Amino acid sequence: MTDVDAIVIGAGNAGLTAAATLQRAGLRTLLVERHNVPGGCATSFRRGRFEFEVALHQLSGVGFEGQDFTLRGLFDKLGVADRLEFVQEEDLYRAVVPGSHDVTVPADWAGAVDALEGAFPGNRDRIERFFQLARDVTFWQMAAMRGMPADEVDPVLFRHGLRPFRDVLDEHFDDPALKSVLATYWTYLGQPPSRLPFQDMALMLFAYLEFKPWHIKGGSQAMSTALLDSFLTAGGDVRFNTAVETVLTERGRVAGVRLDDGQEVSARDVISNASLPLTYGMLDDPSVVPSRIRADLATRRIGVSGFVLHMGLDATPAELGFTTSTTFVNADVDDDRTYASWRTLEPARGICVSSYDVAPIGFAPSGATHVSLMTLQYGDVWEKIPPAGYAQAKFAYAETLLDRVEAIAPGIRDVIEEVDVATPRTMARYLGHPGGAIYGYDQDRTENWLFRDSVRDPGVEGLHLAGSWAGMGGFQPTLEAGHRVARRLLRAQTA
Numbered sequence: 001m002t003d004v005d006a007i008v009i010g011a012g013n014a015g016l017t018a019a020a021t022l023q024r025a026g027l028r029t030l031l032v033e034r035h036n037v038p039g040g041c042a043t044s045f046r047r048g049r050f051e052f053e054v055a056l057h058q059l060s061g062v063g064f065e066g067q068d069f070t071l072r073g074l075f076d077k078l079g080v081a082d083r084l085e086f087v088q089e090e091d092l093y094r095a096v097v098p099g100s101h102d103v104t105v106p107a108d109w110a111g112a113v114d115a116l117e118g119a120f121p122g123n124r125d126r127i128e129r130f131f132q133l134a135r136d137v138t139f140w141q142m143a144a145m146r147g148m149p150a151d152e153v154d155p156v157l158f159r160h161g162l163r164p165f166r167d168v169l170d171e172h173f174d175d176p177a178l179k180s181v182l183a184t185y186w187t188y189l190g191q192p193p194s195r196l197p198f199q200d201m202a203l204m205l206f207a208y209l210e211f212k213p214w215h216i217k218g219g220s221q222a223m224s225t226a227l228l229d230s231f232l233t234a235g236g237d238v239r240f241n242t243a244v245e246t247v248l249t250e251r252g253r254v255a256g257v258r259l260d261d262g263q264e265v266s267a268r269d270v271i272s273n274a275s276l277p278l279t280y281g282m283l284d285d286p287s288v289v290p291s292r293i294r295a296d297l298a299t300r301r302i303g304v305s306g307f308v309l310h311m312g313l314d315a316t317p318a319e320l321g322f323t324t325s326t327t328f329v330n331a332d333v334d335d336d337r338t339y340a341s342w343r344t345l346e347p348a349r350g351i352c353v354s355s356y357d358v359a360p361i362g363f364a365p366s367g368a369t370h371v372s373l374m375t376l377q378y379g380d381v382w383e384k385i386p387p388a389g390y391a392q393a394k395f396a397y398a399e400t401l402l403d404r405v406e407a408i409a410p411g412i413r414d415v416i417e418e419v420d421v422a423t424p425r426t427m428a429r430y431l432g433h434p435g436g437a438i439y440g441y442d443q444d445r446t447e448n449w450l451f452r453d454s455v456r457d458p459g460v461e462g463l464h465l466a467g468s469w470a471g472m473g474g475f476q477p478t479l480e481a482g483h484r485v486a487r488r489l490l491r492a493q494t495a
C-alpha cells in the first residue's frame, strides 16, 4: 500500500487542475509546492495600497454562460465556477507604433473588420478572407487534436497550419502596418510571425475574437486559490514551502518522491508541473529514461522569459490616457528585429501595457490605477550580468519600458506611487524554471504537439507531465493540460 495514490509536483495552473481532478475523482493526492502560495505564474502580490497581478493579461477560453468555451466548463467540473467573477474586455487591443499607426481592434469579428478597414481603407475583402482562413484552420485543428482521423480532416489544415504566419500575412496583405496590427499577439506566443506556425496564431485570434478576452476579479490569484480550495475540500493534502528533490523509482517505474526535508512519500503516479529538464533531472535512476526521450530533450531550446514593471499609479486610467485594458506599443513594424533584441539589453522595442482598471479587477484603490508594462527577454542575457551590476542593469532597462509607454501616457513617471521590477532572474527564482522561461520551450514549429514524443508519452511508467513545458504555455493551455493529463491517468487506472 502506497502512502498516497498520486503526487503532483508544483501548484501552477496545470498542477492545480491536475490535483483537483484526481482528488475529486477519489484518488488520495499530495500536492507539493516550493513557494508559499498556489498559482506559479498565476499569482499576485501586494505593495502599499495596491495588489499587483503577476501574469494574467488576457484570459482566453472562457466564453459566455450558454456559449461556454472550454475553461468555463472546466471550472464548473472542478466546482469553482461560482467562485470566479470574470471581467470582460471590450477590445482585443490597441496597437500603437508612434508615427505609423494607433488602432484599437474590438473583440469581435465584424467590429475588427470595420476598425481595420477604417484604419487601412481598401482592405475589407482581404481581412475577411484572412479571418475566414483563421476560423477554418482552427476548426480543423481542434478536430484533429480531438482525434479525428487525418483522412477526414479538411486539407485546409495541412495546407496552411504549419506555414509561417508571416507567409500567410504576406499572401493576404501589402501594407506592413496592417500586417503588424494583425500580428500583434505574436508576443503572447514568444515567437515572431516568421517562425510561428499559422495554426497557433489562428487559434489565438479565434479564442479571443470568438470568446473574448477576460480578466478575473481578484486576479489570477483568486482562480488559483479557488482551485486549491476545490482540492482541499475534496480531501487533498498540500505542502507549501516544500520542494520535491528526487523522483524515486523502483524496477524501472515511478515509486514516489523525496522532499527537500528528506521525507519520502510513496505513490504509483507522479504528475510533474515542474520544467522538463528539472523533472527528468530529479529521477534517482537516469537510466530509466528511454533514449528516444533523451534525444528529444537534447534538441529542445529553453523559451523566453519576461521583464515586467508592476506599477501602482496615483491617477485614473482616463487621466493617464488608457482607453483599452491592453495596449501594445512598438518601436516599428520589424518583428524579427524585436525578437532578436530579446537576447540583448538594447532598449525595449515593444511593450504590452495592461491597465487593470479600465475594466477594474479590484486591485487599485479608487482614483488610482494598477498597470503593468511587460516585454520579453531570454534568461541568458540576465544570467550573464554579474551580481554587482544586476540592480543597475535592471533599473536602466526598466527606464526603457517607461520611455516606450510615454508615447501613450505622457507624464506617467510623475504619478508612480509603487513600482516593482521583475526580470528573468526573478521568474527563475519564483518558478524554478531554467532561464525563468514563462512558456516552457520555444514555441516555434518544431515544438508543435504533432512532433514531440515526450508530450504524448513521458517514457517512464508512472510519470506524467503537465504544464507549459509539456505543451503550449499560457493560461488556457496549462489549465486544460492539468485536467487532461489527470483524466488520462484516471482512465489508465480503471482500464
Ligand SMILES: Cc1cc2nc3c(=O)[nH]c(=O)nc-3n(C[C@H](O)[C@H](O)[C@H](O)COP(=O)(O)OP(=O)(O)OC[C@H]3O[C@@H](n4cnc5c(N)ncnc54)[C@H](O)[C@@H]3O)c2cc1C
Pocket: 009, 010, 011, 012, 013, 014, 015, 032, 033, 034, 035, 039, 040, 041, 042, 054, 055, 056, 057, 058, 188, 242, 243, 244, 245, 273, 274, 275, 278, 306, 308, 374, 427, 430, 431, 432, 433, 438, 439, 440, 466, 467, 468, 469, 473, 474, 475, 476, 478, 479
Ligand atoms: C509575467 C508573466 C506574464 C504572462 N502573461 C501571460 C498572458 O498574458 N497570457 C497567458 O496566457 N500566459 C501568460 N503568461 C504565461 C503563463 O502564466 C504560464 O505559461 C502558465 O501560467 C504556466 O503554468 P504552468 O502550469 O506551466 O505552471 P507554472 O506557473 O510554470 O508553475 C510551476 C510551479 O511548479 C513549482 N515547482 C517547480 N519545481 C518544483 C519542485 N521541485 N517542487 C515543488 N514545486 C515545484 C513552481 O514553484 C511553480 O509554482 C505569463 C507569465 C508571466 C510570468
